[in-house]
Amino acid sequence: MSALWKAALLRPPFATLTYAAPASLPGEVWRVGLRALAPLGKSLAAVVLVGQEQVPPEGCELRELLWPLEREPLLGQPAVDLAASLAERQLISVGQVLASVIPAGLRSAVMRFSVTGFDFPSVLSARDLAAMESGALQRLAMLWAQGRMRPIERSARDEDYAILKIDPPWPIRPGAVRQSEILEYLHERGAVSKTLLLKSLPKGADAALRGLVKRGLVAIGLPPADQEDEAACAVDVSGPVWPEFTVEQTAALADMTAAMGQRNGQARLLYGITGSGKTMVYLRMAEECLSSGRSAILLAPEVALACSLHRQARERLPGWRVLLVHGYQSPAKRERAFREVAAVREPIVVVGTRSALFLPVRRPGLIVLDEEHDESYKQDERLNYQAKEVAWVLARQTGSLLVLGSATPDVKTFHAAQNGHVPAVRLMQRVGESRLPEVELVDLRAERSSPLAPLSVQALRETVQAGEQAIIMLNRRGYAPLMYCLDCGQTVKCPECSVGLTFHRSRGRLICHYCGHAEEFPMPCPSCGAANYLPLGEGTEQLEEVLAHVLPPETAILRMDRDSTRRQERLEEILREFSSGKAQVLVGTQMLSKGHHFPGVTLVVVADADLGLNMPDYRAAERTFQLLVQVSGRAGRGEKPGRVLVQTRDPGNEFWSHVLAHDYQAFYAQELELRRRYGYPPFSRLALVRASYPLNWEQGAQTLAKLTQALRDEAAARGVRALGPAPAPIAMLRGRKRFHCLLKAADWQSLRSVFAKAHELAPVGGELRLSLDLDPLSML
Ligand SMILES: Nc1ncnc2c1ncn2[C@@H]1O[C@H](COP(=O)(O)OP(=O)(O)OP(=O)(O)O)[C@@H](O)[C@H]1O
Numbered sequence: 001m002s003a004l005w006k007a008a009l010l011r012p013p014f015a016t017l018t019y020a021a022p023a024s025l026p027g028e029v030w031r032v033g034l035r036a037l038a039p040l041g042k043s044l045a046a047v048v049l050v051g052q053e054q055v056p057p058e059g060c061e062l063r064e065l066l067w068p069l070e071r072e073p074l075l076g077q078p079a080v081d082l083a084a085s086l087a088e089r090q091l092i093s094v095g096q097v098l099a100s101v102i103p104a105g106l107r108s109a110v111m112r113f114s115v116t117g118f119d120f121p122s123v124l125s126a127r128d129l130a131a132m133e134s135g136a137l138q139r140l141a142m143l144w145a146q147g148r149m150r151p152i153e154r155s156a157r158d159e160d161y162a163i164l165k166i167d168p169p170w171p172i173r174p175g176a177v178r179q180s181e182i183l184e185y186l187h188e189r190g191a192v193s194k195t196l197l198l199k200s201l202p203k204g205a206d207a208a209l210r211g212l213v214k215r216g217l218v219a220i221g222l223p224p225a226d227q228e229d230e231a232a233c234a235v236d237v238s239g240p241v242w243p244e245f246t247v248e249q250t251a252a253l254a255d256m257t258a259a260m261g262q263r264n265g266q267a268r269l270l271y272g273i274t275g276s277g278k279t280m281v282y283l284r285m286a287e288e289c290l291s292s293g294r295s296a297i298l299l300a301p302e303v304a305l306a307c308s309l310h311r312q313a314r315e316r317l318p319g320w321r322v323l324l325v326h327g328y329q330s331p332a333k334r335e336r337a338f339r340e341v342a343a344v345r346e347p348i349v350v351v352g353t354r355s356a357l358f359l360p361v362r363r364p365g366l367i368v369l370d371e372e373h374d375e376s377y378k379q380d381e382r383l384n385y386q387a388k389e390v391a392w393v394l395a396r397q398t399g400s401l402l403v404l405g406s407a408t409p410d411v412k413t414f415h416a417a418q419n420g421h422v423p424a425v426r427l428m429q430r431v432g433e434s435r436l437p438e439v440e441l442v443d444l445r446a447e448r449s450s451p452l453a454p455l456s457v458q459a460l461r462e463t464v465q466a467g468e469q470a471i472i473m474l475n476r477r478g479y480a481p482l483m484y485c486l487d488c489g490q491t492v493k494c495p496e497c498s499v500g501l502t503f504h505r506s507r508g509r510l511i512c513h514y515c516g517h518a519e520e521f522p523m524p525c526p527s528c529g530a531a532n533y534l535p536l537g538e539g540t541e542q543l544e545e546v547l548a549h550v551l552p553p554e555t556a557i558l559r560m561d562r563d564s565t566r567r568q569e570r571l572e573e574i575l576r577e578f579s580s581g582k583a584q585v586l587v588g589t590q591m592l593s594k595g596h597h598f599p600g601v602t603l604v605v606v607a608d609a610d611l612g613l614n615m616p617d618y619r620a621a622e623r624t625f626q627l628l629v630q631v632s633g634r635a636g637r638g639e640k641p642g643r644v645l646v647q648t649r650d651p652g653n654e655f656w657s658h659v660l661a662h663d664y665q666a667f668y669a670q671e672l673e674l675r676r677r678y679g680y681p682p683f684s685r686l687a688l689v690r691a692s693y694p695l696n697w698e699q700g701a702q703t704l705a706k707l708t709q710a711l712r713d714e715a716a717a718r719g720v721r722a723l724g725p726a727p728a729p730i731a732m733l734r735g736r737k738r739f740h741c742l743l744k745a746a747d748w749q750s751l752r753s754v755f756a757k758a759h760e761l762a763p764v765g766g767e768l769r770l771s772l773d774l775d776p777l778s779m780l
């Protein structure tokens, strides 16, 4: 009997089906990770071979694979194993995982082959093959073996992108509705493919777009992320000059290099304070790894940080191939990267964001996750995963070393380090002369009207007058988070979500930060029709305005938040202007806390440190601590010492003492005690079942009640604690009512079983959406 293969479908229903290898081709052709054409119903589908099978399926006809889509498998065994393990964890099929990680162009069954020999036409399509008799297929197989039949690779075509060139307010006629629509659209989403843009907007957008291009408001071309990569690759790199490593760096390198050399899948926590030279250690490790003949994967939580890491890697590792891969690149670019990684045989360096873990890197030896505590390592849309876990699985499967680096490790990671599961390597000194800054609390309670206390204003003035730089962080964009109507006492809410609309003054709009709903402002109050508003609270836009008032008039102030950096060039411009010292003051959201190295900064002000602390979330304290340490770490990185002012309305809170002392370990000890007391991770496994249904769905309450019962019964039977379902903190989002049920258990398996069972018992109609978030990061 011919061999049987398990093949994962790369399109719905994403099932794994068993096929027989056809007699026409020799058995060696078929290998794990190979893409192939397989018959499915009356059509053809692209599949990935995920393993062999011993027993034929019962009760259905066994069909044969048609033809391989490539000579060498696109995916190696590690990539297939990784997909399989993630599928198991997320209760989905391998095909679903593979379909999410393989670029679209490589999932298609529409395929052609070039053929030379016998009397075949020179080009054969997949359909032609499907229609052939076995004799013809056998002749083709001879050509395939001789390399005279090849798949025709459709090289991924670069699409034209529409790119916004100017920030609002835009110089267009008030009546230019179409143009305004295009500009708003691009401002909301960043660069998008021209085809998608025109498809999403009403007719007539084409002409309007041409008008905008002519006037220089919009450009058509490669997306900025692709341009950036090209620019970095054009940089002329000279030989690496490694600095002399510090004693701590040397010890860290020695330990981790030894662990990497054992090739048995170990992990290390690189716990190093801000500015202690962690990045330098990663790069040196990468060089070591490449020299030993294996590839290195270096991940950063955000695109801007990945770009910066990529530049440094290119500088330090000349002569090696260094690839940048992240989610803002165009599909064509990502497809090329995927093919390139699959094809190269020599060791390479892949730098990127979380999705880069799924590239089919052949022989990884080192996987680094910088800023491992960052929440961006978890993906919650489409395919759910936590990159840290995926990386850990990959490291064990491939015998690589996993390095998790942070100044403020995830409490769970540090707990694992304390228990000896993930040995910790420490860098407790800053490199060179720089010292950690002094942190002081500023009591904001007496302050009624200004977002800045007199002490902070004074410090800012002194800094600017001394020719030094300051950073002010306020983790809320826009002008004011709430618009309060003085006549009726209501605040303006999003019609689709149970949250207030944020006033964005420069755009003249009220915007929902959750769904993007926008209203022109000024407008009459939706409740009473008056127009007598009081903006409540402050956002970065307002803070920028306040600063312009209180600082000397010649002070140059920059703002960095999601609104001011919609255009990637603008983000780089801001970073450049600030690092070059052209501007003295940088205001922004948590975006500015991460990774950037500004040696001229001597003062950091945290405008509202209480913001994150009061979130309804067991991780609120951890998240706030991490943010404050990161942003404090931006001060005093040069020769001059730094100062950090933390403004709070709750100065008595014990939490601050750890921030003032930069004492991660004291914070950790206190936090761990709380987690133990309330049974939160790392002392339990947590999952959030999210359910939602449309506001006007009549069977909603009843269906939810059934689900609730099923969840509770199953949880009780398995010793899992179930809290809820209760309305979510954001009880309505995009017109859907939302409910949460928090599950706590000792192990992941029981959580999964409870969810699976509930799913089964309470059949989910089309209207009720149900999802399982394992180890949730956000409880909103
Ligand atoms: N051994 C060394 N000698 C001299 N300079 C060094 C050394 N190691 C690192 N540096 C420099 O010190 C600065 C900070 O190093 P690096 O960016 O690696 O720190 P980090 O720990 O990653 O900081 P953060 O966590 O704040 O991002 C960089 O400019 C880097 O080039």
Ligand SMILES: [Zn+2]
Pocket: 494, 495, 496, 497, 512, 513, 514, 515, 516, 517, 734
């Ligand atoms: Zn909304």
